[in-house]
Amino acid sequence: MSFNLSEEGIKKVKQELSRYETKESAIIPSLYVAQKENNGWVNNDVIHALSKVMDIPASKINEVFKFYTMFNQKKVGKFHVQVCTNISCALNGSRELASHICRELKTKFDEVTPDGRFTVSKVECLGSCGTAPMMQVNDKYYENLTHESAMNLLRGMK
Amino acid sequence: MESKLLTEFYHLDEFRGIEGYKKNGGYVELAKALKMQPQQIIDEVKASGLRGRGGAGFPTGTKWSFLPKNGEPRYLLCNADEGEPGTFKDRLMMERAPHQLIEGMIISAFAIGSKKSYIYVRGEYHYPISVLEKAIREAYDAGLLGKNILGSGFDHDMDVYSGAGAYICGEETGMISSLEGAKGQPKLKPPFPAVQGYLRKPTIVNNVETLAAVKYIIRDGAAAYRKHGTEKSPGTKLFSLSGNVMKPGNYEVPLAYPLIDLINKEGGGMKPGRKLKAVIPGGSSAPVMTAAEVEKATLDYECLAGMGTMLGSGAVIVIDDSQCMVDMLGVLTHFYHHESCGQCTPCREGTGWLNKIVHSILEGKGRLQDIELLEKVADNMKGRTICALSDAAALPVLSFVSKFRDEFEFYVREGRSKVKGTTYAEMHH
Numbered sequence: 001m002s003f004n005l006s007e008e009g010i011k012k013v014k015q016e017l018s019r020y021e022t023k024e025s026a027i028i029p030s031l032y033v034a035q036k037e038n039n040g041w042v043n044n045d046v047i048h049a050l051s052k053v054m055d056i057p058a059s060k061i062n063e064v065f066k067f068y069t070m071f072n073q074k075k076v077g078k079f080h081v082q083v084c085t086n087i088s089c090a091l092n093g094s095r096e097l098a099s100h101i102c103r104e105l106k107t108k109f110d111e112v113t114p115d116g117r118f119t120v121s122k123v124e125c126l127g128s129c130g131t132a133p134m135m136q137v138n139d140k141y142y143e144n145l146t147h148e149s150a151m152n153l154l155r156g157m158k
Numbered sequence: 159m160e161s162k163l164l165t166e167f168y169h170l171d172e173f174r175g176i177e178g179y180k181k182n183g184g185y186v187e188l189a190k191a192l193k194m195q196p197q198q199i200i201d202e203v204k205a206s207g208l209r210g211r212g213g214a215g216f217p218t219g220t221k222w223s224f225l226p227k228n229g230e231p232r233y234l235l236c237n238a239d240e241g242e243p244g245t246f247k248d249r250l251m252m253e254r255a256p257h258q259l260i261e262g263m264i265i266s267a268f269a270i271g272s273k274k275s276y277i278y279v280r281g282e283y284h285y286p287i288s289v290l291e292k293a294i295r296e297a298y299d300a301g302l303l304g305k306n307i308l309g310s311g312f313d314h315d316m317d318v319y320s321g322a323g324a325y326i327c328g329e330e331t332g333m334i335s336s337l338e339g340a341k342g343q344p345k346l347k348p349p350f351p352a353v354q355g356y357l358r359k360p361t362i363v364n365n366v367e368t369l370a371a372v373k374y375i376i377r378d379g380a381a382a383y384r385k386h387g388t389e390k391s392p393g394t395k396l397f398s399l400s401g402n403v404m405k406p407g408n409y410e411v412p413l414a415y416p417l418i419d420l421i422n423k424e425g426g427g428m429k430p431g432r433k434l435k436a437v438i439p440g441g442s443s444a445p446v447m448t449a450a451e452v453e454k455a456t457l458d459y460e461c462l463a464g465m466g467t468m469l470g471s472g473a474v475i476v477i478d479d480s481q482c483m484v485d486m487l488g489v490l491t492h493f494y495h496h497e498s499c500g501q502c503t504p505c506r507e508g509t510g511w512l513n514k515i516v517h518s519i520l521e522g523k524g525r526l527q528d529i530e531l532l533e534k535v536a537d538n539m540k541g542r543t544i545c546a547l548s549d550a551a552a553l554p555v556l557s558f559v560s561k562f563r564d565e566f567e568f569y570v571r572e573g574r575s576k577v578k579g580t581t582y583a584e585m586h587h
Contacts, residue, residue, distance in 0.1 A: 019317070021274075021357055024339025028322050032281075067341040067499075068322035070281045086243040087442055088400035088475055090489045095586040124325065124493050125243035125442075126282050129400035129473070130407045139284040 003045040005053060009037050013053050023054065027064045030054060031071055040080060041072035069123075077112045077119040079157050082136045085122040088129035097133045098122050100147045101154065118154070161386070163374040163394050164367070165410040168254040174289065176296040179257040185302060187376040191265040192310040194376075199269035203372060205380035207392040212237050212328070212365030213441065213471045215459045218372075222270050224352035225360050232360040234267045234275035235337070235351075236369055239321055239328035241280060242441035243493060244473030247396040248366040250408045252279070252286035255370070256293035260316065262369040264302065265376060267314050270362055274315050277366075278333050281322040290318050325497035329545045330363035331355075332499065343499045344545035367396055387413030391458035395472050399425045402432060402478035417455040421476055432478040436562070440470025442490055443550030445557035446477075467557070482575040483562040484519060485585060487555065491516045494551030505548035508539040512555055519566065520582040522573030529566050532559055 005013065012033045016026035030053075034046045042065055044058075051058040065071050072080075083089075083098040098109070102120050107113045110121050128134040131143035135150060142153055172178025179185070191199055204219025225232060236259065240248040251259060259277070267275050279287050294316055297303045305313045319337055326332040327342040334356050336342035355361020371393060375383045384392045391413040397420055400406045404426030411420065417439065421427065428434055434449045439457070445467040447455065455461060462469045477486065491513040498509045512535055515528050536552035543549075559566055568576035578585055 020319075022339060025319070025337060027339045028336070029320065031322070032320070063341060064339065068281075068324050070323035085489070086493055087438070087486060087489050088244050088406075090486065091401045091475070091477060091481060099586060124496060125241065125245075127240050127246045127249045127280065129244050129246050129398060129475075132400065132406070136282060141285070 003034075003038055003043075003049050005034060005049055006037060009033050010053055013050070017054060023056065024060070026054065027056065027061055028068070031061070031065055031068075035071060040076045040078075041074060043073075074110070075112055075119075078117050079119075079137050079154070081118055081120045081154065082123040082126070083120065084124070084126045084128065084132070084134055084136075086125035086129075088125075089132040089134060092132040094133035095122070097135075097145060097147060097150060101135075101150060104151050105154070117157075161394075161412075162410050163378075163386070164251070164255075164258070164370055164396065165408075168250070173255055174253075174257075174293075176257055176293070176300055179255070183377075184257055185261055187373045188261050188264055188302065189308055191268060191376050192308055192312060196269045196271060199265065199376065202380050203269070203375055206375040206383045207380075207390070208368065208371055208375060208383070209391065209393075209459065210365055211367035211371070211395060211472070213242060213443075215469060218364060218368055221352060221364070222266075222362060224350060225270055225362065226353065229271075230360060231274075232270060232272045232362070233356045234263060234270065234272040235330075235333065235356060235361055235363045236263055236275065236277040237328060237330065237333060237363050237365045238277050238279040238283070238286075239333060240283075240366075240471075241325040241328045241497075242443065242471045242473060243490075244400050244438065244441050244475040245398050245471040246400075247398045247408045247472065249283060249286055251366050251370060251396070252283070253289055256290050257297065258370045258373060259290075259366055260293055260297050260302075262372045263316065264297075264307065264314055266362075266364065266369055266372050268310075268312050269372075272362070273313050275317075276337060276356075277316070277318045278327070278337060279318060279320055280327075281320045283320075287318055287320055294318065324499075325493075326499045326545070326547060329547065332545065333363060334361060341499070343501045344547075346544055388458055388460070390460050391469075395457070397457065398471075398473045399476070400473070401476035402429060402481070403427065403476045404429060411457070414456045414458040414461070417452050417457055417474070420457065420474060421452070425476070428476075428478055432480060434476065435479045435481065436477040436483070438473075438475040438477070438554075440468045441473040442475070442493065443546075443553060444468045444470045445553045446483075446561060448561050480577065482569075482577045482585070483558055483565045484516070484569045485575060485578075485582070487558040488513075488516045488520050488582075490554045490558075491551070494547065498547060498551070502543035502548065504539045504542045505551065508535055508548060509551045511535050512539075512551060516555075519569050522581060524570040526567065526570050528570065529559055529563070 016029040331345040409424040495509040495513040539552040
């Protein structure tokens with residue numbers, strides 16, 4: 001299935017292209033724009049669409065895409081639940097929390113739930129160490145979680 | 159409570175907006191600095207002894223003076239990538255006081271003669287990025303950014319750049335690669351960024367807290383700034399306290415503050431029934447300290463270096479006696495393996511092996527000679543790569559294994575944790 005940026009997406013990418021000293025600096029911001037339009041992940045079609053709009057070789061964009069963990073190489077659910085499992089969170093039970101969320105949502109890490117709503121991932125430090133354990137769901141941080149409060153938050157997400 | 163410089167007004171919500179910031183002393187020092195000679199500002203920062211707050215602790219004024227003395231365009235790059243596990247102070251600074259950072263940056267840019275700066279913020283910090291973008295717009299509207307700032311004839315533009323989830327972009331040359339639109343791989347030094355940085359132009363990369371502190375050096379003068387802290391570690395610093403303490407959070411104290419006081423006074427001590435077992439004093443890359451060492455430590459560059467560890471980013475991670483050190487080391491080796499950029503063989507391969515060996519012990523498949531193997535691999539990773547990530551991965555391993563060897567040996571012999579009494583699978587699932 002081919003992918004094309006929306007008119008608004010093209011406008012945003014063009015803004016980014018003129019925002020920085022070089023157009024290569026616009027690759028990361030433009031990947032964000034395209035990832036959002038492609039329901040949260042990036043594939044070859046997305047890379048080629050960007051390559052055309054940006055006039056930058058697809059290989060160059062691909063290299064950047066593969067390096068950074070915030071660009072998803074696989075489909076993710078509508079809500080991408082990222083539980084920090086680095087040290088300060090681990091000291092406060094974050095791995096147990098991550099497993100609990102998976103069990104409750106009847107899913108495995110990095111898979112999409114059958115209803116398409118959730119993907120649960122374990123991630124590295126998110127800079128929220130004083131409010132551990134925590135999770136990031138899409139763009140937002142949820143801190144000082146318990147097993148119950150995390151599940152209440154997730155079940156309430158529409 | 160000791161005097162606070164950076165965080166004095168952090169409790170005020172109005173401090174986030176330009177009006178409230180101005181009401182509480184905001185942009186006074188910018189006006190003052192723009193009437194000084196740039197060299198005077200550099201000399202004042204040098205005299206203050208301010209050291210980089212991101213982790214390396216390099217003297218800021220000295221870094222600035224590496225810039226070529228000519229009219230060549232130069233960049234100021236604010237390092238807000240904040241990826242060192244345990245560190246969350248820059249996030250607080252951006253969320254509570256975006257204008258404090260912006261003011262510090264304009265003063266610094268004027269001192270080094272830079273007309274363009276970027277704040278490189280880690281991509282996950284959506285909220286801090288939105289706060290900064292709003293504050294930058296406010297500053298432009300108030301004539302504090304753009305052309306002829308406050309009628310001084312000095313022009314400066316500022317923008318925010320969002321990273322995309324790579325620890326290595328907190329390394330200054332990795333950050334420059336990333337800003338240039340490439341993989342965030344560090345570059346060989348020399349040339350140092352001050353000579354050839356962003357787009358091969360002279361570039362100064364400073365941490366959020368470093369740049370914000372410049373305002374207070376201009377306000378109080380170097381001599382007054384030096385009244386906080388010690389001769390070699392002057393000033394105050396934000397410490398991110400996390401882990402097994404009652405009141406985790408960011409606390410600003412003068413450098414050389416006793417580590418045990420930070421844990422017990424600011425942090426409210428250990429949780430009921432728990433004892434202090436270990437502390438990682440400067441972010442996950444810093445060698446771990448035992449409880450006995452913690453009693454003797456003060457939070458300054460020289461004391462912690464003398465004890466074989468480091469102040470780093472000021473992230474104090476507290477570990478209590480319910481924690482298994484083999485398990486915790488597994489968390490760290492996984493992190494460094496995940497974050498190695500893959501450029502240098504000792505790091506790319508070494509971080510993988512360290513992680514495999516620790517996890518084979520955790521899974522009950524360890525052999526006693528694996529403990530020595532860990533030390534051997536870690537030793538071979540030190541000082542052999544382009545950047546410090548390899549050392550950062552090796553140092554925790556060496557310190558965990560040497561200071562908590564009994565836990566590693568027990569785990570190998572029994573196939574379960576000495577502290578938890580259970581296997582790895584039973585611990586977390």
